[in-house]
Amino acid sequence: MSLRAEPLAPGASESWAAEWARLTAFAYRNLIMARRNVFFLFELTFWPGVAMLSHGLLTRFLDLTPEMTAFILVGTVALSAVQVCQLDVAYAVLFDIWSKSMKHQFLTPVRIHHLALGSWLVGVGRGVIVWALMAVIGGHAFGFDFLGPGPLRVALFLLGCFLTALVIGLLVCTLVLLFGTRAETSAWAAVNFFVMLGGIYYPVSVLPGWVQVISAGIPLTYFLDAIRAGYGFPSEFAYPFATGFALSLLYAILAHWALAAAVTRSRRTGLLLKLSE
Numbered sequence: 001m002s003l004r005a006e007p008l009a010p011g012a013s014e015s016w017a018a019e020w021a022r023l024t025a026f027a028y029r030n031l032i033m034a035r036r037n038v039f040f041l042f043e044l045t046f047w048p049g050v051a052m053l054s055h056g057l058l059t060r061f062l063d064l065t066p067e068m069t070a071f072i073l074v075g076t077v078a079l080s081a082v083q084v085c086q087l088d089v090a091y092a093v094l095f096d097i098w099s100k101s102m103k104h105q106f107l108t109p110v111r112i113h114h115l116a117l118g119s120w121l122v123g124v125g126r127g128v129i130v131w132a133l134m135a136v137i138g139g140h141a142f143g144f145d146f147l148g149p150g151p152l153r154v155a156l157f158l159l160g161c162f163l164t165a166l167v168i169g170l171l172v173c174t175l176v177l178l179f180g181t182r183a184e185t186s187a188w189a190a191v192n193f194f195v196m197l198g199g200i201y202y203p204v205s206v207l208p209g210w211v212q213v214i215s216a217g218i219p220l221t222y223f224l225d226a227i228r229a230g231y232g233f234p235s236e237f238a239y240p241f242a243t244g245f246a247l248s249l250l251y252a253i254l255a256h257w258a259l260a261a262a263v264t265r266s267r268r269t270g271l272l273l274k275l276s277e
Contacts, residue, residue, distance in 0.1 A: 004006040024119025030088055033095050034122075043087060044126055046132060052134045052233050056142040065191020066143070070231040073144050075200040077134050078224060079125040079157020081161045082168070083191045089116060090124030090187040093176050097184075102275040112260050116170055123169070124162050131158060134142070156241055160223035163248035168194060170255035177262035180271060199224055205236060219247040 034040040055076045058071040092115045096102045105115075131146075138144035147154055168190050175183040197211065198204070198220035204212055215221045222237055222244030229235040237243060268271040 022114040023118040026115055030119050030122040048130045048134055052137045064117045073138055076162055079195050080130050085123035085162050085165035086129050086169040088163040089263045090120045092119035093173040093275040097275050120166050154229045157223050157227040160244050163267055164220045167251040170259050174258045174262045177266045178210050219244040230241050
């Protein structure tokens with residue numbers, strides 16, 4: 001059975017062992033590709049470290065209170081975690097484009113959720129490493145307590161960031177299959193657009209009214225609000241975690257459907273073969 005539009009849940013006839021093997025196959029591939037390219041370490045260590053140091057030094061220069069420092073640095077962590085995780089999801093397609101093996105992947109007996117979730121698992125692992133690195137830098141250099149809101153709230157916040165990354169990564173894959181290599185830059189640009197609307201360094205209440213309407217539809221908006229409430233800031237939304245997770249699951253299903261539709265269209269137009277040449 002080739003990669004095509006399938007429901008997100010596995011078929012009843014498939015064993016969980018087979019499902020897990022297919023998921024881990026894509027996860028292992030991402031790990032192998034990352035291990036062979038030293039520049040992927042920059043995504044994992046250099047850029048997150050630079051972001052934490054530069055924003056932390058900015059809070060020192062502006063002489064911000066510990067609370068406002070936490071407000072800013074939480075946004076820094078969210079941006080880095082989402083960026084690193086969604087790149088792994090996007091790499092599920094980009095690696096095959098760069099290696100000219102796109103048509104071969106889509107002939108394998110796997111489904112779209114194997115590709116997406118397998119790559120996402122690696123992204124989650126890398127995102128946790130990024131969070132830990134930034135926690136060490138922020139704690140030692142700027143006295144920022146990353147576990148201040150409590151372990152459970154922090155864990156839910158990170159899970160929300162990773163689910164947001166899954167949605168963005170699937171959208172990037174969809175754009176690449178619809179528009180070809182011209183859409184590759186969306187793998188690095190899309191995150192910045194969404195976090196800007198989500199209130200990455202400011203409350204969404206400072207945005208224009210019509211932009212706030214858009215922000216209300218972005219899951220990251222609610223996850224940032226929830227974690228900042230743990231640092232003493234008043235929450236702008238009722239049940240932010242519940243709302244954020246509900247939107248994330250809805251968008252994940254829609255993004256999966258969009259990617260399946262893009263695969264079907266790229267086969268029909270011949271773009272799938274062109275991406276392998």
